Amino acid sequence: MSFKTEAFVLQAREWQKADRLYELFTPQEGVIHTILRSAAKPGNKLAGHMLPFCRVRVMIGRGRLDHLAGAAIINDYKNIRTDLKLMSLAAAIVELLLKDKSTENKHLEYRQVEKIFDLLxxxxxxxxxxxxxxxxxxxxxxSLAGWQPELDTCLFCRQIIDSQQASQYLPGRGIICLEHKENSYLPINPELLVFLRSINTLDFEEFIKINISNKTKKEWLKVSQVYYQTVFDQPSQALKILPYA
Ligand SMILES: [Zn+2]
Incomplete structure (x- = not known):
């Protein structure tokens, strides 16, 4: 059996002999692994279409190991692939996608990936x-993948936290009010809370216009690192190296 799909090329690595293994992100199944036979041999046309960060249309032969039977580039994101700093941002996205092991329908997530690559x-x-x-x-x-934190009410006493109030982040869960103090909770200033609440309701384009203070950026970085760490049980390499945001 074979099927056609769109996909993002996340990674390629050497496989047995001259074969190559590609990790692709697809709307139907999330990350899939597919083998391209003789990829390293000169004149292999398919390999030339399967560059990291490319959006491609592929034909996959289903088997014990999926194999690549056809490939065409939809968008090669040339500006990303010729700029080291942008490649580090794209790599942060790839790192996240590779960590998500669920194989259910990923159409909504796929659209977000398309959007962010277009913007990069x-x-x-x-x-x-x-x-x-x-x-x-x-x-x-x-959030789409089911790890949306509670950002409306205090997780402990259930009081509503309004947009003027400072609060704290409880790793992996969401916000708590200042009545419950402990050193392991990260500070969330009111500006950050408003910002975090807007993430799931606003489109990416809106965030190009929004400016947040440096203090909020720093708090957001810490909360993001802890958020990521609690979801995947390991730190994000990408969040460690990203200087801004
Ligand atoms: Zn409380």
Whole structure:
């Protein structure tokens, strides 16, 4: 059996002999692994279409190991692939997608990936804005995948936390009010809370216009690192190296 699908090329690595293994992100099943036979042999046309960060249309032969039977580029995101800093942002997205092991329908997530890659490739948007967008992507993606934190009421006493109030982040769960103090909780200033609440309701484009203070950026970075760590049980390499956002 074989089927056609769109996909993002996440990673390629050497496989047995001259074969190559590709990890692709698909709307139907999330991450799939597929083998391209003789990829390393000169004249293999398919291999030339399967560059990392490309959006492709592929034909997959289903078997004990899926194999690649056809490939065409839809968008090669040339601006991303020729800029090291942008590649590090794209790599942060790839790292997240590779960690998500669920194989259910990923159409909504796929659309978000398409959107963020289009924006990273857009030369009119600054690098700093793009790194903010990547962090927004992380929050949107984890929420879609079922890890949305509670951001409306205190997890302990259930009082509603309004947009003027400072609060704290309880790792993996959401916010708590200042009545429950402990050093392991991360501070969330009112600006950050309003910002976090907006992530799932606003489109990516809106975040190009929004400006947040440096203090909020720093708090957001810490909360994001802990959020990621509690979901995947390991730190994000990408969040460690990303200087902004
Ligand atoms: Zn409380």
């Amino acid at each position: 490739d857009d030369t009119k948007i600054s690098f700093e804005k793009k790194s903010i967008l990547v962090r927004v992507f992380l929050w949107k993606y984890l």
